[in-house]
Amino acid sequence: MSPRRWSEAGAGGPDVELCTSVRDYDEALTPHATPGRTAVVMTMGALHAGHAALIRAARARVGDEGLVTVTVFVNPLQFGAGEDLDRYPRTLEADLELAAEAGADIVLAPPVRDVYPGGEPEVRVTAGPMGERYEGASRPGHFDGVLTVVAKLLHLTRPDVAFFGEKDAQQLAVIRRMVTDLNFPVRVVGVPTVREVDGLALSSRNRYLAPAERTTALALSRALFAGRDALAAASPAPTPAPADPAPSAPTTGAPAGDITASGVTTPDATTVDAPAAGAPASSVLTDAAPGASGTPLPRLVREAARAVLAEAADHDPPLVLDYLALVDPADFTEAGDDFTGEAVLAVAARVGATRLIDNVRLEFPQRGVRP
Secondary structure (H helix, E strand, O other): OOOEEHHHHOOOOOOOEEEOOHHHHHHHHOOOOOOOOEEEEEEOOOOOHHHHHHHHHHHHHHOOOOEEEEEEOOOHHHOOOOOOOOOOOOOHHHHHHHHHHHOOOEEEOOOHHHHOOOOOOOOOOOOHHHHHOOHHHHOOOHHHHHHHHHHHHHHHHOOOEEEEEOOOHHHHHHHHHHHHHOOOOOEEEEEOOEEOOOOOEOOHHHHHOOHHHHHHHHHHHHHHHHHHHHHHHHOOOEEEOOOOOOOOOOOOOOOOOOOOOOOOEOOOOOEEOOOOEOOOOOEEEOOOOOOOOOOOHHHHHHHHHHHHHHHHOOOOOOEEEEEEEEEOOOOOOEOOOOOOEEEEEEEEEEEOOEEEEEEEEEEEOOOOOOO
């Protein structure tokens, strides 16, 4: 099918161009791509408010004159044996509506034969040691499949900037590492997790949960928030420092224009994650990293989160923990008792037949250092 406007197909409402082949996409992209202002949001479909936040962030980044592509492709390479490839929800018409309303210009929804024209690829991108920890240990080969399809879609869509959700924290980390290590000419931007009002992180797999299972699943976010609150309660109180003049451009951390957590409420009553717990910006710490009890802060965080998860293991239905990890977001190695700086507290668990993941970003203080 040649590129078409979704509204012309009978759905009405906001416009988005649907391309169901790579050839169609090339025809649609060539006359409209603006150098420096082309963005992509990669999805497997079954779009929800979290995806809408990614698309809105992409639109804000490239402006009204830029081009935003959303890819919808259920990638078989990242599903292992016995996983939910066959039952993964396919909702293209609803996806088109959400993508259009959030500000996308093109939806690329190619068949498997277009993405893997020679069949299952013999040559793949390997995630290395980063892809063998946590999610990679639970789902062997998963990140090789993720990186292979992301690399292919980056080549096919040719963006200047690509947006990914922070909910899949390890995925975001390995993608960033691939882009750096292999010199992809694209900037990767992470967008904060969007949550339901009760704290559950939005996921396309949430629709699998029965009501009782959903209640149990809330333990994931509650455990993370318990760890975050334990850090905030035990961290030394900061003393105000003189305000810095506004720099012309950031010199460390996220690149200029990257999206950071804001703690705002979205129009559909969901919320995005609040700023990392720990010492606030523009402060000088007056104490050492351990809490008042002398217990290292990373240990306090883990203990607080584990207590919530242990209680949920006795629920009906129970929460079956896969892992709880406090890691360095740069390489997903475990954060030791003396860790300082930004960390990710991540959890994965199964409720019934559904496996869920979640995380929060935390900031561990250090004496005399401004976060």
